[in-house]
Amino acid sequence: MAGSEILMKPVPANKQQALVDRLMNACGGAYSPKTRKKYYISGPQWAAAYQGQALFHAPTREPIGFEDVIRESAKIGIGHWTTHDTDVIQTAALGKDEQWSIVGQIKKSLTKHGLECSMVTTETFFHAVWAASPAAESPQVREYAAFRVKNTVDIGHELGARFAVYWPGSLGYYTQGAVEETETLTWYAEALNAACERDIEVAAKKKRKTLQHCLEAKPFEPQAEILLPTSDAMLAFISSGLLKHPEMVGLNPEYLHELMWGGAPRAALARALLAGKLWHFDINDGYRLKHDVDIAIGLVNPLDWLNVLVLLRTHNYNGPFNLDYKPPRTTSNHGVFAVSFPTAVDRFITLWEMAGDVISDPVIKQATEALKAGAEAVDTRDAEALAAAHREMLTLHELIAHRMFQILIGAHAGRRYSI
Numbered sequence: 126m127a128g129s130e131i132l133m134k135p136v137p138a139n140k141q142q143a144l145v146d147r148l149m150n151a152c153g154g155a156y157s158p159k160t161r162k163k164y165y166i167s168g169p170q171w172a173a174a175y176q177g178q179a180l181f182h183a184p185t186r187e188p189i190g191f192e193d194v195i196r197e198s199a200k201i202g203i204g205h206w207t208t209h210d211t212d213v214i215q216t217a218a219l220g221k222d223e224q225w226s227i228v229g230q231i232k233k234s235l236t237k238h239g240l241e242c243s244m245v246t247t248e249t250f251f252h253a254v255w256a257a258s259p260a261a262e263s264p265q266v267r268e269y270a271a272f273r274v275k276n277t278v279d280i281g282h283e284l285g286a287r288f289a290v291y292w293p294g295s296l297g298y299y300t301q302g303a304v305e306e307t308e309t310l311t312w313y314a315e316a317l318n319a320a321c322e323r324d325i326e327v328a329a330k331k332k333r334k335t336l337q338h339c340l341e342a343k344p345f346e347p348q349a350e351i352l353l354p355t356s357d358a359m360l361a362f363i364s365s366g367l368l369k370h371p372e373m374v375g376l377n378p379e380y381l382h383e384l385m386w387g388g389a390p391r392a393a394l395a396r397a398l399l400a401g402k403l404w405h406f407d408i409n410d411g412y413r414l415k416h417d418v419d420i421a422i423g424l425v426n427p428l429d430w431l432n433v434l435v436l437l438r439t440h441n442y443n444g445p446f447n448l449d450y451k452p453p454r455t456t457s458n459h460g461v462f463a464v465s466f467p468t469a470v471d472r473f474i475t476l477w478e479m480a481g482d483v484i485s486d487p488v489i490k491q492a493t494e495a496l497k498a499g500a501e502a503v504d505t506r507d508a509e510a511l512a513a514a515h516r517e518m519l520t521l522h523e524l525i526a527h528r529m530f531q532i533l534i535g536a537h538a539g540r541r542y543s544i
């Protein structure tokens with residue numbers, strides 16, 4: 126095919142949706158909504174309603190509301206819905222009657238479409254009131270922060286949520302020295318304490334379990350320096366003694382946020398698992414040491430994702446997988462629900478099932494068992510003898526990596542390429 130050959134006529138605007146839909150169909154391999162619903166996948170209001178705006182970018186999509194997101198999620202087979210307080214309630218209406226009337230409408234819409242609200246989170250980064258963070262020097266701002274997180278707990282219980290997430294985005298600074306780190310962290314802990322205490326009260330009243338409060342770290346953005354930049358920092362914070370109810374507080378790691386600081390997401394998740402704090406997980410993709418590009422799962426690092434899911438399946442992680450990504454600015458409103466969300470869900474399911482293949486693969490199993498069996502007895506104080514005894518066996522590390530690649534491309538199941 127000549128590189129410059131034009132195969133298609135220009136496509137008029139009113140034919141483009143049909144083209145996208147036809148090519149989506151041609152892709153094949155889509156799971157049914159019923160199958161998709163079997164997985165604990167949640168769709169954030171803010172991800173679906175994201176209009177493509179950023180510091181250097183004007184929006185490319187029209188605004189949509191919670192009714193649209195809930196209805197379209199139901200059609201796709203996304204069984205759970207998550208939201209920030211201000212994704213659905215204007216800041217000025219928070220805590221007022223208007224809030225409860227909106228929450229009532231949300232409940233109706235969820236019931237109508239058979240969705241559940243799994244998680245609620247407080248926006249403590251967007252509004253001007255958070256310019257100095259939710260743990261600002263001013264006691265009035267901190268009191269407002271406490272009100273906001275407590276109010277989110279109330280909303281969460283009303284909507285039947287099990288999780289509350291905290292991404293303290295603006296907890297940091299642009300210029301060093303203005304804020305004292307230990308003081309700021311102590312103040313931030315006070316907000317979490319207020320949320321947990323409120324939760325204990327409301328849960329008792331409503332005869333519900335308390336929520337699982339999950340901290341989410343991100344190494345940079347929107348502040349230049351962040352006081353709790355990684356999931357490990359969050360773990361240290363949980364056990365710092367500042368929290369009154371550390372047992373109520375765990376983690377919501379985000380895949381890309383760990384990659385952003387140059388970490389290995391799978392290793393970060395492993396540390397959270399060991400601490401018993403891997404409760405909730407934001408799934409997406411992107412690049413190391415770049416800003417928060419929030420690409421949908423599997424489009425950048427499918428092999429790494431496969432590895433992540435092998436770890437989670439091995440340890441029976443049974444929390445939500447929250448689709449915290451941003452449909453690209455090039456995707457239309459139609460494309461968000463016709464392409465972006467269903468394909469993200471389907472890549473997740475495929476990678477999850479592949480992780481099952483990895484776990485039961487006979488080659489990987491034998492290789493792993495052989496590595497754990499070690500070599501024949503040698504003097505365990507003799508480094509040279511030990512290294513020599515294991516020399517051939519350690520080639521299995523690379524062999525296992527190759528086998529995972531084969532599983533990723535289907536070669537283990539007979540897919541062949543030949544010249």
Ligand code: XLS
Nearest residue numbers: 246292343379407417449
């Ligand atoms: C932003 C975060 C945010 C949280 C919820 O980078 O990922 O979306 O998940 O506030």
Ligand code: MG
Nearest residue numbers: 341379407449
């Ligand atoms: Mg997130």
Ligand code: MG
Nearest residue numbers: 379381417419
């Ligand atoms: Mg992100």
